[in-house]
Amino acid sequence: MKRIALPFLTLSDDSVLLSDWTIGEPDQPRFPLAETLEDWDYEKNLEIGVEVTVDLDRAALDLSLDATSLKLAAVLVVGTGAGSLPRVTHHACIRILDLENTCVRLETTLAGHTLSSQLYFEIRILLHGPITSGNQLSPRFKGAKLWQTDLRVLIEDGGGSRFPIELTSFTDSFQGMPEQNAPWYVQWDPSNFHADFGGNVRLYVNADIEEVAQRFADGDQLLLQAIVADVMTQMITTALDQENEDDFLASFEEGSIGQQTRVWIETAFKGQNYQSISVLRRSYPGRFHASILAAAELGDEE
Structure with missing residues (x-):
């Protein structure tokens, strides 16, 4: 002391x-x-x-x-x-x-x-x-x-970046809104990459779509992979849209949205700088999205 x-x-x-x-x-x-x-x-x-x-x-x-x-x-x-x-x-x-x-x-x-x-x-x-x-x-x-x-x-686990997932009725929660009939919805603030990832990113899965709700409850790996890939895509594309994108994610703190986005970019596009990733996004959008989808693979639980 x-x-x-x-x-x-x-x-x-x-x-x-x-x-x-x-x-x-x-x-x-x-x-x-x-x-x-x-x-x-x-x-x-x-x-x-x-x-x-x-x-x-x-x-x-x-x-x-x-x-x-x-x-x-x-x-x-x-x-x-x-x-x-x-x-x-x-x-x-x-x-x-x-x-x-x-x-x-x-x-x-x-x-x-x-x-x-x-x-x-x-x-x-x-x-x-x-x-x-x-x-x-x-x-x-x-x-x-x-x-x-x-x-x-x-x-808990040391605060490894994760986010709460909630199975909820979109008819009740988002009635009359565009997301009412979506299978899932990611809520986050793209203007605040400094925010804690765990406390400021929330994922809702639509309980009104029975097949989606059941597959989610069963831990279906392909569904979860698609959901995680959607979260990754939203944050990666938002980061790439920033001015001076090479420096944009360089200084975000551990546990923040920015830090997690940087990790995802490095995982999905190993060895590539932001300029080449941006070119890939514009010229080969299929490869760009497939790279993120592949990086979102959760793997089998032992």
Whole structure:
């Protein structure tokens, strides 16, 4: 926790006590948070929480400050995304600690569609006051970081890019819309390749078409291959339509729509640059689409 020496006194680990982290769906029982979040559903929100208790008398000694006027801020920072640094973070909850309130609960609701790869939770204890007392080594600025700890939770399989597939009645969901009679429909935002693939790409299969619904339920490999190829084609062609397409997908983060599209392009068109792929698309559209369809082959499950 203390990798660097700060120019002011900080809290000792003995001054701060954390309860076990808990997690659960809204209005449902909470369970201890494990290292891996199993059976995760993008469509469901999650509530997480932890109790933070600070021994104010000990903390005052640590900081050489008066316990009666000492106020601390406990902050919960939440992040998500692959890699050692979360791609998205935000301050989810802040609570004030003092002699009258030495235990607080930090909690927040996580929107399922925004999560990707792993969850990152950080608790920070900051100085809230006083800022004009103590000795030369006491912290003097509001917001000075006095203590921190973090926790990482793997989402299911590590967040490998996937998307939720829902079998639904298109008559109910898309009545009067062009997609009502389509066998499937892919919903995504082509203007936001930075978005998390898992939380922002959704596939609907039409339950009103009995043969399609049954083949989907049976895990028919050819049907699934065609569906995946359709998703790949939409994203690859959109990427190829961008200006400076050679550089367009170069910097997208792991787990994003852009990164997954780049992987698909490299898989379907091995060794080819974007210019040659664009020429293939214009001059030999059959070969272009067949290459994507072949790359979408799922293989037999063992």
